[in-house]
Structures are given as C-alpha cells and as structure tokens.
Amino acid sequence: METTAFQKIYTKITQITKATCSLKAEGVGNEEIATVNGKLAQVVKIQGDTVTLQIFSGTEGIPTNAEVVFMGKAPTIKVSDELAGRFFNAYGDPIDGGPSVEGKEIEIGGPSVNPVRRQQPSELIPTGIAGIDLNNTLVTGQKIPFFADPDQPFNQVMAMVALRAKADKIILGGMGLSNDDYLFFKHIFENAGALDRIISFINTTENPPVERLLVPDMALTTAEYFAHEKHQKVLVLLTDMTLYADALSIVSNRMDQIPSKDSMPGSLYSDLAKLYEKAVQFPEGGSITIIAVATLSGGDITHAIPDNTGYITEGQLFLRRDTDIGKVIIDPFRSLSRLKQLVIGKQTREDHPQVMNAAIRLFADAANAKTKLENGFDLNDYDERTLKYAKEYSRELLAIDINIEIDAMLDTGWRLFAKYFNKSEIGIKEALVAKYWPKN
Amino acid sequence: MATKGKVTGIIANMVVIEADGPVSQNEICFIRHKGVDLMAEVIKVLGNKAFTQVFESTRGLKVGTEAEFKDHMLEVTLGPGILSKNYDGLQNDLNKMKGVFLKKGEYTEALDPDAEWDFTPIAKAGDKVEAGSWLGEVTEGWMPHKIMLPFKFEGQFIVKSVALKGKYRTKDTVAVVTDEKGKDHNVTMMQKWPVKIPIRAYKEKPRPFKIMETGVRTIDTLNPLAEGGTGFIPGPFGCGKTVLQHAVSQQAEADMIIVTACGERANEVVEIFTEFPELEDPRTGRKLMERTTIICNTSNMPVAAREASVYTGMTLAEYYRSMGLKVLLLADSTSRWAQALREMSNRMEELPGPDAFPMDLPAIISNFYSRAGSVYLNNGATGSITFLGTVSPAGGNLKEPVTESTKKAARCFYALNQERADSKRYPAIDPIDSYSKYLEYPEIQEYLKKTIAPDWVEKVTLAKDILLRGKEASEQINILGDDGVPIDYHERYWKAEVLDFVILQQDAFDKIDKSTPFERQEFMLDEVLKVYNMKYKFTSFEEINPFFKAVINIFKQMNYSEFKSEKFNNYLQQLNNKLNERKAV
Numbered sequence A: 001m002e003t004t005a006f007q008k009i010y011t012k013i014t015q016i017t018k019a020t021c022s023l024k025a026e027g028v029g030n031e032e033i034a035t036v037n038g039k040l041a042q043v044v045k046i047q048g049d050t051v052t053l054q055i056f057s058g059t060e061g062i063p064t065n066a067e068v069v070f071m072g073k074a075p076t077i078k079v080s081d082e083l084a085g086r087f088f089n090a091y092g093d094p095i096d097g098g099p100s101v102e103g104k105e106i107e108i109g110g111p112s113v114n115p116v117r118r119q120q121p122s123e124l125i126p127t128g129i130a131g132i133d134l135n136n137t138l139v140t141g142q143k144i145p146f147f148a149d150p151d152q153p154f155n156q157v158m159a160m161v162a163l164r165a166k167a168d169k170i171i172l173g174g175m176g177l178s179n180d181d182y183l184f185f186k187h188i189f190e191n192a193g194a195l196d197r198i199i200s201f202i203n204t205t206e207n208p209p210v211e212r213l214l215v216p217d218m219a220l221t222t223a224e225y226f227a228h229e230k231h232q233k234v235l236v237l238l239t240d241m242t243l244y245a246d247a248l249s250i251v252s253n254r255m256d257q258i259p260s261k262d263s264m265p266g267s268l269y270s271d272l273a274k275l276y277e278k279a280v281q282f283p284e285g286g287s288i289t290i291i292a293v294a295t296l297s298g299g300d301i302t303h304a305i306p307d308n309t310g311y312i313t314e315g316q317l318f319l320r321r322d323t324d325i326g327k328v329i330i331d332p333f334r335s336l337s338r339l340k341q342l343v344i345g346k347q348t349r350e351d352h353p354q355v356m357n358a359a360i361r362l363f364a365d366a367a368n369a370k371t372k373l374e375n376g377f378d379l380n381d382y383d384e385r386t387l388k389y390a391k392e393y394s395r396e397l398l399a400i401d402i403n404i405e406i407d408a409m410l411d412t413g414w415r416l417f418a419k420y421f422n423k424s425e426i427g428i429k430e431a432l433v434a435k436y437w438p439k440n
Numbered sequence B: 001m002a003t004k005g006k007v008t009g010i011i012a013n014m015v016v017i018e019a020d021g022p023v024s025q026n027e028i029c030f031i032r033h034k035g036v037d038l039m040a041e042v043i044k045v046l047g048n049k050a051f052t053q054v055f056e057s058t059r060g061l062k063v064g065t066e067a068e069f070k071d072h073m074l075e076v077t078l079g080p081g082i083l084s085k086n087y088d089g090l091q092n093d094l095n096k097m098k099g100v101f102l103k104k105g106e107y108t109e110a111l112d113p114d115a116e117w118d119f120t121p122i123a124k125a126g127d128k129v130e131a132g133s134w135l136g137e138v139t140e141g142w143m144p145h146k147i148m149l150p151f152k153f154e155g156q157f158i159v160k161s162v163a164l165k166g167k168y169r170t171k172d173t174v175a176v177v178t179d180e181k182g183k184d185h186n187v188t189m190m191q192k193w194p195v196k197i198p199i200r201a202y203k204e205k206p207r208p209f210k211i212m213e214t215g216v217r218t219i220d221t222l223n224p225l226a227e228g229g230t231g232f233i234p235g236p237f238g239c240g241k242t243v244l245q246h247a248v249s250q251q252a253e254a255d256m257i258i259v260t261a262c263g264e265r266a267n268e269v270v271e272i273f274t275e276f277p278e279l280e281d282p283r284t285g286r287k288l289m290e291r292t293t294i295i296c297n298t299s300n301m302p303v304a305a306r307e308a309s310v311y312t313g314m315t316l317a318e319y320y321r322s323m324g325l326k327v328l329l330l331a332d333s334t335s336r337w338a339q340a341l342r343e344m345s346n347r348m349e350e351l352p353g354p355d356a357f358p359m360d361l362p363a364i365i366s367n368f369y370s371r372a373g374s375v376y377l378n379n380g381a382t383g384s385i386t387f388l389g390t391v392s393p394a395g396g397n398l399k400e401p402v403t404e405s406t407k408k409a410a411r412c413f414y415a416l417n418q419e420r421a422d423s424k425r426y427p428a429i430d431p432i433d434s435y436s437k438y439l440e441y442p443e444i445q446e447y448l449k450k451t452i453a454p455d456w457v458e459k460v461t462l463a464k465d466i467l468l469r470g471k472e473a474s475e476q477i478n479i480l481g482d483d484g485v486p487i488d489y490h491e492r493y494w495k496a497e498v499l500d501f502v503i504l505q506q507d508a509f510d511k512i513d514k515s516t517p518f519e520r521q522e523f524m525l526d527e528v529l530k531v532y533n534m535k536y537k538f539t540s541f542e543e544i545n546p547f548f549k550a551v552i553n554i555f556k557q558m559n560y561s562e563f564k565s566e567k568f569n570n571y572l573q574q575l576n577n578k579l580n581e582r583k584a585v
C-alpha cells in the first residue's frame, strides 16, 4: 500500500509482544489498520496516547524503530463483478497471478441487517444427499456447519454440496487450509466449469495463523455485496472455523485476556455469531447461505468451539464413518437442520416430516438393539428387524455418496418400513400410511 | 450544567471517559463520534475516569472525542403504543429505522408521538393518588391500557383535574395533580423509567396461587408453571429451548406476551415477525401479534445492548402488570446476557469467578428473577408477571455457573435432555429431573383440585411414579436382558412408554397436537391411567412390545385429531377394543 499525505507515520515502538506492538500515536481510530515495516496491523486497544496494534503476520523481526503507517480506515475490500473467478489471500490481494481488482471500496465486518428487514428463509437447497435433503434439509439464508473429525472428507462433501446448490456465487473462505486441500478446491471447481461463479479467500497452513482472522469477514463482506446489491444467491463456504477460533485464542492470550472454557476467549460466542449471522435472506431475493466446517477432536462436541458454534448456527451436519456399511454417513442423531420445518412437507411431499422422524426413530431402536447385543443379550424379533433395517437405511439413505431426488428418498423410506415393519410399528398418521404404504 | 468528558481509552466496546464533573454509576452518556451520538452506560467509576460500555460498535472512535453525561440511567419510555412493537434491546423501534442495515447511533422513538388515543377518565378531581394510580384508560389495540400517575412521582397527590373523554395524543396533558406542597404537576400518557430499578407501585406480592396454562402437556400436567411464577429451561444446543418457548408464547393463557430475544439468532425472531401476525390466539381469536411485543437484540447486535434487553423486557412487563394484566415474559437466552456481563467484567479486569463469569452473577440473576410475581395493586386489582427464561449451558453441562445460579432463583426447572432430543422425543424435557416447586404449594394444590379435578394432584404424582418405575424397569432390562427379568418389568416399562409417548411427547409443528387445553390434558391423562391400571394377560415378554406399540399408535392418532370429534371418538373406540384383546378377566 502506498502512503499518502493524510497518513500518519511513526518510528518509535515502545513495546513488542508475539502478536502485538504498542507505540505512542495521536488521532488514531479504534480498529484502524496500519502497516508496521510493511506488515498489516490493526488497532486493538487505545489507552491515552498509547496505541496497541495486532500484527496479523506476527511480530518476528520487527525493530523498535520500524516504520508505522496508519491508514485512517478499517480493513477494506474492493468489490465488483471482477471478483468472480479469482483467488485472493486473507488481505484480499490476488494470489492467482491476475491483476488487482477495481471496484467500490467497502469496510469489512460492517453493520448487521436490521432484523425486521430480513425475510424468513424459504427456499429449499437440494443437494441429492439424503442425509441432508431428507433428514436435515437446507434452506437459503441458513448457516450450518459440518462437524467432523479431521480425518473425515468434509471438504469433499462441502464442495459437492456447493456445486449442486445452484448458487449464483460461491465464496470460499479457507482458513489454515492445507495446500493440497486448496488445490483440491481449485481443481474441483475448475473441472465443474464453475470457476466463473467462485471467489476464494485463502489462508493456507503456510501463512501466519493470525491472518486467518480476516478471511471470514473478507468472504462475507463480498457475499453481502452480491446478495444485497446484486440480489444474487450466494453460498459462503468457511473451512475450517476451528482454526479460525484457534487464531482468536492466540490473539486474546497474547493480549492477556482471561480465558474461559478450553482457553478460548470469553467473547467467542459473540465473535462467531457476528460472522454466522451474516447469513440472511433479503426480501429482494438475494441471500447469503453459510456452510462451514468446524473440525472436532475425537468427536467431542462439548469443546468450546463446536459448542459455541452449535448455539449459533441453525443446526449442524455430523459426519461419521458407519462401520456396519463401511461408508461415511451423515449421522441422523447428532445432525439437525433447524430451518427444515420451513420447507419440509410444504415444498416437499406432505409425508416428508413423518417419514423422516419415523425412519430416525427406528434407527434409534436399532442402536438400542445393538447395545443389547454388545452386552451379550438375546435379541427379540423386533430387534433383529431393526438391525437389518438400520443397515439398509444407512446404505441407501444416510451415506454421503447418495444422489437422488427427495421423492425417491421418501419412497425408499416407505419401502424400508414395509419391508421390515408393520403399519402400527412406525407411528405415522393413518391418512399418510393409507396413501403411501407400498401396495404389494 | 451537564457533566462533559473526553475519551481517553478504548478496548473493544469499553470506553474510558475522563469527566469534568460528577457522574453516577449506570448513568447514560453520549459519545459524539463523527457527528453521531453513541450511547454508553457508566459501569465503573475510578477517580474522574468513567468506564463505560458503549451500545454500539466503537470502530473508528478516537481518544479526545467529546462525551456528554445525561444525568439519568438507561430508561424506557412507557405509554400506549408499546403493544405489537418490535424493539431492539434499548427500546428503539426497529420498524422506524431506515435502510436494510442497522446504522450506528440511529435511535428511534419507542412510542408514536402523533398517535391519537381514545381516553376515558377513571380518576376524578379530589381523588387521592400515588405513583401507579389509574387516572384514565385508553384502548391500545384491544387492550384497556391504563394511564397511571408516573412511577417517578413520590408521595401523595390530589387530582386537580382529569381530561374529559376524548381523543388525545401521547404527549398531551391528560391530568393535573397537586403534590403535598401544593404544587401542580401535569401528567401525560407518557413516562420514563430506569430499567434496572424495579417498579414497586403495588401493595403486596403474594405467593403464586394459580396455574398458567401453556398448552404444553409435559409442563401443565407434570410440572405446571404458576401465574406470576418463574421457570427456566436449560438445555444443550438444538434440544428445543426456542421451539418450546415459541410454543408457550403462542398458547399461554396471558393477556400480553413480551418475547425477549437476547443474543440469539435473527432468523428465530423473523419467524415470529412472519408468523405472529397470521396465527390466532386460540382463546380470543385475535392475531397473536396483537398481544405480543418483541424485544430483539440478536447475537450480532452490540453486546452491551444485549444485557439491557432483558431489563427492558422486564420493565415493560412491570408497566403492564401495574395495569392489572397477566403478562408472560420470555427471554431466550439468559446465558447470552450472562456472557455479556462476563465480556465487560473481563475488559474491566475484575477478579473473575467460576468460568470467568463475574463474582456477583448469582446475585444479579436472582435480583432479576425476583422482579416477576403476582401483585395486589394499590387499588386491589391483581396483575402478574410470569417469567420463563432459557439457559444455554456451556458444553450442555448443568453444573456451570449460569445454570446453577438460575436454579437458585427460578421455581420451575425444565431440563432438556440430549438423549430425548436425539431420539426426537420432543419436547425433550426430562420428566424425572425436572420439577415445579409450585406443585408443593398448598394454595396451588387447592387451585388444581378446584379447577381441574379433586384428585388431580394424586394423579400427577402417580404419573411421575409411573415414569420413575418405568425408568428403573428399563435399567434392569438393560442389565439383565429381556428374559432375565420378570415379565411385569416389561409391562412396567411399556406403561411408562405409553405415558411418555402420549402425554409428554407433543408435536410442536402439528396444528392440533401443538396446543392442548387443560380439559383435554385431563381427559388424556385419565385414559393413560386407565391403561396403566388395567390388568393384562401376557404369556411372554415378546407379546408386550407389539401390544403397547399398537396402543401408543392409536393414542397418537387421537393426539392428532380434533378433541372429541368423530375421528377422535373412533380412535377411542379402537383403543378400547385393543385393550380388551389383552384384558385379564
């Protein structure tokens, strides 16, 4: 960035820590950006005439006489149609060798939408995956993460969902992405011929972790531009939010804040909510849907990161390997889409809610039967049937490699009910049973 | 002259202001940032430094910026026109704000100053009045809205004159009263009150002695909430706190409902905005929005205003209670409020308590809950605030500070159970861990006997025993195996399952099942107890499971049918036939 006459320049740093440095400066605004020896920094604290800056790429090698230039503004991005198809780093600078983007300069992390100006999300996003469409239906304007251990194929599933979702723009915010995963996304989007709809902000494991903090705001501010001003359907992919939260805790620890649970900052909930709440349905048709990834450690969802995430998002999609069928499934017990009731049985067939619930209830009965078996007890006839049902349900509906229409999912559900159970065992409204129970 | 000051420090939304005169704790000040006034509240004073929490983003704020102190605390505006409004946590009317995005420092009027109200006098010249006395009445929507002597008026007053019946605007003088020193005061329909101070314009606060029907069976039947009572719903994310609160907000037997969305999702409030103007109140046939006011400070709105939002809700509730109305106040989620307190406390570098929450969290929570209750007003009328909050325990662990503090303050405990939610047994209220202290109140027991049935309390106790014994039986079956236990263990287990499926579980999204009036609850509990009391003949445990499954299935069809409709009665007949198949002679 060039310096201009309005910018204030200082050369006397009084304190340097691992992530921050402080100096005496005047007329500086809160959250203003600056460069310190060319490194991007942001004001995080002002006390009297002492200003504390957070250096995104770390303070290694910064001397006390470093040149500090204040920019007089919060971090910004230039938005225009030119963004489409491009790859950027966390600062919004191109990393694909292309020219820098011209457009309207807007501050990232801007204000929230007035709740009364929102529209209730109402448009179903079909993905072909029954674990999603049948059990955890997605809706435009929703925010939902994948919860998965690091060895699960969450990025693959996410990319698949994104490509099937018929979005006008897909914005990828990659945080701590391995170089391989970055290339994976690049290739899969290229192969799908979708590059012109995709905008990526990438921080890889090779970049300093604190830089990640800018990525979601870059992605979401860009999304707001397309959704609000251009009335487009925008899908934002954020992976991996756990690494984002880790970066938050690095900064807060270095600023001596009192950590709360799992050494996360006490403000974690608000910090994450500010991002996820950017998901919105605008009355004029534009929308921002956020699909994120929060990796777990050993499936533990009580850890502060997934826990706070779950309290913010509108459900979660839980990936796990089902050893009975040797495939990755979307776990129906721990997954949830809270917006599904806005569309199921309304935009989908009337029997959708009941089939979904009955199928999961029977799957739960199978889990009980399994426990019984593991404890060395005999199974009764019902138990045996649920176990057989569960295997087939898992293979034909829960596995992530399914790609069918929702009606076909419902028909499969009925077929499995009729194959293993009698009508009174499934607890579905009689009128629906009369209509959909397979005839032969 | 008003105290002024200059900003000397900024850490996130905590701003330190050096003041040139007296400031008081919780005083409001405005920071003049780039031509916009940002509202802030003093939360600590140290020498001439006031530590304030700013109700807005502080982006771009600089030291040296001027501030002005307002000599009052955070206040709400009270008067006709609150009903059906959508406010933010500081009582700004969200609908009056321009643009799609919230603008920093945009504050809008809570009431409509130009609205005209049909005023009817209640008091007359010569009447002795005090704060809260009813001077007149206007019709707010459908509701008789009392115009009261403002709560800030201290001591006794004599009414000098009251306006004649007619149309007046909110700020018009509708009465003149004379104080003890002979000075006259004009009274309008509008007054202000600081949210953190309880309104105490009542004579007495008796123990709750009535039940508030919520239409949710597992609450009303098993652990009823008293009118003027307090309760809370703790539960891990996704277990159904919000759905349950929304169900209660739609069906509860209250004159007015104040829904406080405190630090939760915007889409959940949008759902209310969208649906309440359409949905009908089953008791009055009016649209639900006509009895609802929404206070909405979602998780992406400024954190400090989140704390204010629950107090704003409570103060509005107290205002309407003073009119002799039954108010139901809901807050989702009080944990977000506690977290807002924690964020500020950490920024002020206070000594942290458990999980870094402020040390005085339990006191703050119990003070807040104590503002609910039934009251006898000074004129003998009754009014009530029933408060139901949710708690979002970190990691779903009920031993965390917010849950524990709330447990000490609230009288009903509706614990949501993850396993129940996982197996879609909604509402996921754990029937065994949850409780209502009100069931132990003799006056409540009396009330239940009188209004529902003389033996109702015994039936409820029996229902709880059935559930407990069913749970014990199921544990034994799990340890010893299906054929390792006597056959009546299976029977016991399945009888509890019948109660669970028929009474406890309730589909919040089904038109009919979602709300059950007490009459129907009584009928259904009786039917379930009949099933329980009947003697059956089973020769092996394998016969038990399919039999009771079929029984449950018929019961569920009943729950989905209009009460006592032909369909309903047919299912009842089917049920009896089914039961007779296995009846022991």
Ligand SMILES: Nc1ncnc2c1ncn2[C@@H]1O[C@H](COP(=O)(O)OP(=O)(O)OP(=O)(O)O)[C@@H](O)[C@H]1O
Residues within 6 Å of the ligand: A310, A311, A312, A336, A337, A338, A339, A341, B235, B236, B237, B238, B239, B240, B241, B242, B243, B244, B264, B392, B426, B427, B428, B506, B507, B508, B509
């Ligand atoms: N009574 C019910 N009937 C049917 N479904 C329900 C019921 N209660 C909850 N659910 C399901 O559970 C989902 C989550 O419920 P809800 O949003 O109330 O959870 P919550 O406890 O408020 O979670 P959070 O703490 O994250 O806000 C709902 O979207 C719905 O799918």
Ligand SMILES: [Mg+2]
Residues within 6 Å of the ligand: B241, B242, B243, B264, B332
């Ligand atoms: Mg909720």
